[in-house]
Structure formats: C-alpha cells, structure tokens
Amino acid sequence: MRPKSSPKRIDLRAVEKSLRLWSGLIISIFVILHLINHTLGLISLEAMEGMRSYLSVIWFDLPGAALLMGAFLLHFFLSLFSLYSRSTLRMPLWEGTQITLGVLIFPLILVHIVGTQGAGHIIGFRPTYEYVIFAIWVSNPILGLQQSIMLVIVWGHMCMGLHYWLRLKNWYSRWSPFLLGCAVVLPVIALLGFVRIGRELDRSHARSSKIQERVFGPFIKAEPELVANLYALENNLYAIFGVLIVSVLVARFIRRLYRNRHGVYRLSIHDGRSLTAPEGQTILETLRIAGIPHASVCGGRGRCTTCRVHVGEAIKELHPPGEVEQKALTRIRAETEVRLACQTRPHKDLSIKPLLPPSATARDANKVGGIQGREQKIAIMFIDIRGSTKLGEEKLPYDVLFVLNQFFAEMAAALAETSGHYAQFTGDGLMGLYGIDGNIVKACRDAILGAAAMISRLEKLNARLKNELKEPLHMGIGVHAGEAIVGAMGPPSAQNFSAIGDVVNVTARLESKSKEYKCRLVLSKAVAEIAGVDASNHPAHSADVRGRDGNVDVFAVDDPRDLVVPASA
Secondary structure, eight states: OOOOOOTTSOOHHHHHHHHHHHHHHHHHHHHHHHHHHHHGGGTOHHHHHHHHHHHHHHHTSTTHHHHHHHHHHHHHHHHHHHHHHOSOOOOOHHHHHHHHHHHHHHHHHHHHHIIIIIHIIIIIOOOOHHHHHIIIIIIOHHHHHHHHHHHHHHHHHHHHHHHHHHTTSTTHHHHHHHHHHHHHHHHHHHHHHHHHHHHHHHHHHHHOTHHHHHHTHHHHHSOHHHHHHHHHHHHHHHHHHHHHHHHHHHHHHHHHHHHHHSOEEEEEETTSOEEEEETTOOHHHHHHHTTOOOOOTTSSSSSSOTTEEEOGGGGGGSOOOOHHHHHHHHHTTOOTTEEETTTOOOSSOEEEEESSOTTOOGGGTTSOSTTSOEEEEEEEEEEEEETHHHHHHHSOHHHHHHHHHHHHHHHHHHHHHTTEEEEEEOSSEEEEEEOTTSOHHHHHHHHHHHHHHHHHHHHHHHHHTTTTOSSOOEEEEEEEEEEEEEEEESOGGGOEEEEESHHHHHHHHHHHHHHHTTSSEEEEHHHHHHHTOOOTTSOEEEEEOTTSSSEEEEEEESOGGGSOOOOOO
C-alpha cells in the first residue's frame, strides 16, 4: 500500500493551492461581470449604469468589497510566494508568461483601485461609468491606454489560469472551442463598448465644460487634504510594490546560499546522467536547472501527474506524499515507488526514471501511473469453469452469457472478501492476485481462504440455477506463489493491474491439472508451507509443467474448506 501522510499534519501546499484557486475564482467572477457590464456601452451609458448599480451593491459595499480586495491581495501575495518558493526561474514559456502577467497586474491596477474604491470611500461618493470613462478617456488619454493594457493583462492572466486548471477535466476538450471563442470575443466587445461611451463623452465635453464640473464635483467639493491623501496613497502603494519585489529577490538569494551550505543530494537519471542539488529542491526544479526536458503540464502544481517518476528503493528514504500529491497519485492508481517530481524534495541520493516523455500532454494526465512494474513475491490463483463448451452447445448464447456473468460475479466477490485482486478475464476463467501489499504469508493464507469461499459460492450459485442447468457447474482452481513482475499492463488507454512471470505460467498449468487429479484445488506445496497449512492428508503429486525444467510439488485438494488456515496477524 502507498504510504499516506499523517492526518494530524496540515499540508501547507494543499492550503496554498486551495487559497490560490478560490481567490482566483472570486477575481474571475468579478472580472467577467465587469467586462459584460462594459459591453453594454454598445447600447448606451444608461444601460451600463443600470447594471453597474446592481453590481456595486455586491462589490462596492461590505462584505463584497472586503471579499474582493481580500481575494486580490491574497492572490497577489501567493504569486510573490510562488516566485520566492521556486528554486529556479527556468520554466515553460506559458508558465513564465502567467507569472509575469500576475505580478504586473498590481502596479497597473493601482490607479483603478485608488480612483474608484479608494476615492469612493475616502471622499464619499459612488464612482459611476461616466466618472471613470471621462477621467481616463477625456481627461487623461494616456491613463486610458494604460487601463486598456491592464484589462488585457488581467484577462490574459485569468484565462491562462482557468485554462491550465480546467484542461485536466474530461469535459474541457469538448467545450474548449466555445470557451476560446468567448475568451476572445468578450474583451473585444467590452473595449468597443468602453470606446463608444468614451467618444460620446468627449463630444459632450467639446460642446460644454459643465460635464467636467459634474463628473469631478465630489473632488472639487472635497477637502484638499483628503485629495492629497488619495494621491499619497497611490504613491505609497507603488513604493510597497517595489519593496516587495526586491524583498522576494533578496530572499531567494539568501535561501540559495543557505541551502548550498546545508546539505545536497545526488540525482541519478536512468540514462546515466547525474546531478547535484541542495536539499529542499524538488526533483523537477533540479531537472529544469540542468536544462533537462521533463513533462509538467500543470507547471509543477501537483495536478496533472505528467511529471511522475519511478524512484525504486529510494521510496523508503523520502517523506510521505502530502495531500496534494497523494490525491493525484491515488487518481492514477500509481505504484508505491512512483512519485511526482514537482512535489518530491529528496534529502538523500536517489535514482529516477521518468514514466512519461517530455512531450506528454494533458491527455496523458489520467493515464494509469503504474507503467513501471515492480518485482515482488505474490500468490496467484487461476480458476476455470468446467464444461463451458458443453454448456454453449446446450444453451443459447445469451443464456450462456447470463450463467457466466453470474459465475464471475460470485468469484469476484470471493476474491474481494478475501483481500484478493481481480487481474484478468480469460474466457471461461480468471486470474486473481494476492499479496500486492507485500505480505506473502498473509497472501498465501488469503488465497486458500479465497478458494474455499469460491467453492461455497459455487454451491449456492448451483442451487439458484438448478432449474436453468441440466447439471451443476464445476470448477478447477490452481494456487501457487513466487516472484513476479506486478504493475499496470496493456495499452495506455486500457491498462489493468496484473502480473507476469514464470510463476503465472506455472499457476495456470496447475489449474489445468485439477481435471487430471480429479480435484477442485491444486495447491502448490510452496503455498502450503508459506501459509503454515498442513495439507499432508491430501494426495501429493509432482506436477510436470510444460515448457519448464523440473516438477512442482502440489497437493490435490477436493474441498479447500477442509484446510485449517492460521489466522493472519
């Protein structure tokens, strides 16, 4: 079983991820509604004001204003934290663009925030579209150009964030053309609405200067000290922004010096290359610094799993995965030795093998993670229904299908209740695995109990179908244990968790011997010894296995329920 993180420890990365997502969604809702409001400028200023009057109740007054400003500040500080926490600034172009746009939003939007929310609350008035558009279109066209650029940057950052979050969803590929159209059309129409009202106000101002007195009336009547404080607030916020950026860069430099002096780890890659990195640096960051291409569709946020790597025995030396990583690994049913390169911070030397190519896309995100199998001792069971050919001759195909489905449902239930794992369907039989968690003693005991449960369920099934069948169903079971390669196998689009190896072939052969030995279970001596089960009162045989040197010692057990299985610890 994959080790799980302690439930008592708060996963700060999961908290950061949730805060970033929800603050971004709150801002996105505001921006989308704001742009829709802009589009009404193509109709009239009155239409814009009509929608604004409703939206201002939500966003201008408490608690909406506090929620919006809190989301904006939180999202901005999380962007700074993301910039700080990265060990390297080497990243894909889209990721660098998104971070850059996110940082640029703050200085560009300051004028808008101070001129609307700040001025409205300090001086005491509700900013209208007439006031805003006149101020940045007629009174100061340069400011209008700046705000138009700001709108494009905000919209671009928002769309990139939503795209790289949603593209891992199964439904997104179907809706992406429509959403892309909306992402292009909405800001264009919004800017056109803004421009139309701006030109209309410009013409009104050319005819009469009274519009300026009406628009800026609250400023003209306000105390000069309040207006001065408003301009000082804007300058102070610019200074704070500059200090924050410099502080992040200095903190990154100090952290780098600290890490280099407090331990390093060596990262060996399957192709023979070896890298050295400071402790605390993720595997993905180490690869990026070295310029080694590695898949990371989500940009290292622990969402897509495309950066997955096989770490082998080093799994014992790594900290357990956090909540974000554990959730992603569980989704793809990853092996124990599989970790996400973007979330794993080694503190000791390790070797890795990437499981997806650097060109992996969002479509690869949900592929089963156990592409790399592992070698371990397991118990294997093969079962086969007897007389299936005769059954097919006596009944219609749909009737045969009904009987077989009933049979396999019972066998699968017996596997599940005895900790077995259904591996594959083989026509009129199936293969089950026991001990994939690594406990071979319990695996062998559970396999014997599973065989007993199957016999009991078969008897009940025969009783239910006695009016459907001319004679009861019979089955053969083979159980053996040994080393096998265990993992997800098959084509990428239809993988299943199974096993391959000599022990699998031997078990299949033992099951076929049940007909020759006239019994229902052929149990290898190896399984009986590992399980601590005394089967000496059952016929013993030395089974020859076709294509394999040497025989396998087995017991021919007619009723597995007669075997006394010790309780597992």
